[in-house]
Every structure is written in C-alpha cells, then in structure tokens.
Amino acid sequence: MIKVLLVDDIKDNLYLLESLLKGNGYSTTSASNGAEALDLAVKDPPNIIISDILMPIMDGYSLCREWKKDELLRNIPFVFYTATYTHPKDEDFAMSLGADMFILKPQEPDVFIAKIKKILSDFNIQNRKAHEPTTLPEEMVLKEYNETLIRKLEDRMLQSEESEKQIRIYATQLEMEIEQRKQLTRNLEESEIRFRTLAETAPVGIFSTDVLGATTYVNPKWCEIAQQTYNDAQGYGWLNAIHPDDRDSLAEIWQQAIQTKAPSVVECRFKHQDGYVVWVIGKANPQKDEHGTTVG
Secondary structure: OOEEEEEOOOHHHHHHHHHHHHHOOOEEEEEOOHHHHHHHHHHOOOOEEEEOOOOOOOOHHHHHHHHHHOOOOOOOOEEEEEOOOOOHHHHHHHHHOOOOEEEEOOOOHHHHHHHHHHHHHHHHHHOOOOOOOOOOOHHHHHHHHHHHHHHHHHHHHHHHHHHHHHHHHHHHHHHHHHHHHHHHHHHHHHHHHHHHHHHHHOOOOOEEEOOOOOEEEEOHHHHHHHOOOHHHHOEOHHHHHEOHHHHHHHHHHHHHHHHHOOOEEEEEEEEOOOOOEEEEEEEEOOOEOOOOOEOO
C-alpha cells in the first residue's frame, strides 16, 4: 500500500486529507509541522509527502529544503498543497527548492487524487528522480525565502481581517434577526392576550384547534352552551357534547373542512346530561400564519 506523509498544522485539513486518501486506498501518516514530519520520514520513509507551507516550528519551505538535502528522502516526491498562494513567485520559489508539484486549495477530490496518482505514476513508470533544487547562492535563497514568507503572512493577516469583518457583519445580522424574532414573539404574546381577554368575556361560544382539527381552546361561553368543561372539550372530546343523532354527520363535515382548509358553517345540537337540547349554528374559519400557511 502506498504510504503518504501529510503535513499541516490545522487538524481539520489533516482529517479531510486522511479521509480522502484512505478512501482511495492509500495509507497515511500525519505531522503538524516540518520538524515532526522529518523525524517521521527518517524513521519510516513514505512514498510521497504532501505539505502545507505556513506552519509553526518548521514551515513547508524549510521542510522542503531539508528534505532535498537528505539522501534517504530526496528522491521521494514532494508536493505542496496550500491555500495561502498569492503570487506566481510563491510557486516559483517552491519549485526552486526542489518541490515536484504545487497544488492550490481547494481541489475537487477526483482532481486532487488524479494529480497524486499522476506524479506517483511518473516516478514509478519513468523511474525518474525527484525534482532537483535550483543551485543558488545561500543569501539569494534566504532573501527569496524571507520575501515569500512575508507575502504569505501578509496574505494570511488580510484573510484573517476579512474573516473577522465577515464575522462581525454576520454577528450584527444575527443580532438583528434575534431581536426581530423576539419582537415577533412579543407581538404574538400580546395578540394572544388580547384574544383571550376578548374571548373570555364574549357572549358567544368560541373555540380554536390545531392544524389537525383537535381542539386547543374553548371559551367560558362555549362551556356554558355545551355544558362541558374546558378539559373535557380538548382534542376531540367536544364531540361527546354533541347530540348522538348529529355526532357522526358533524364529525364527517368537520374532517372535510380540515382536509380542504375551507370555512364551514353547520347547524347541530348539544345535548346536556339532563337531556336538555340546545341548537347552535357553528362557524369555523382557517387560521393562517404570516406566510399564509394554515395552522389551525
């Protein structure tokens, strides 16, 4: 099985790469910085290394330089996989250090795997050696190294500032949305209080149901007319107060009204426990929310 050494200081990045590569038949070992990666590679050389650039202790560029100096590791393909690419000189510098491939994040999984397969295939089929570092005076290498890292650090700072800006904007929008929801809740509570106040003193029977037609509220006048308690009327308990001769037909009419979500008017009888009968005309209208959806 092909062994891949992954180097990145961000655990989520490592996890995603590990999952992708293992899912495609590779085995992986991970390191959080260049120094750790070198130590692992010397003990158990991989078939390929894939490294980020900006990392603590030893960055990717320094890792690549040390990798290419080591006789055991120098012919193992070295791939940079980074999201902090901001200038063509960054890739040029990476290749001058001996990198064999420079891949930009993000990549589609299939595209990324195809690139890794290609470089491994090139090395195996052609039995070629890894890319050799460009021979430059040490002071020039250090100069380019410093300039490149500064560019990347500046870019990361700009990205962080932009991220913080977006987070602040999102937080502000979220606060406004929360406040709007709170205000809506307060309005609904106030509306509910007004409804209950009016309903409790209304001279006619009033009821409300959920979207399935089960009763959730009856006012005192309804209880008086039906001679049924508030609790007994909940759900479909109100049907017990209907005259037995009207009960089945009324239940059928009520179910049709629920299914069609249409207003309904029906004449029926309540029968009290003492046998007294009260004729009523019942009217029901759908309750809708702010989006026009029937809620009861």
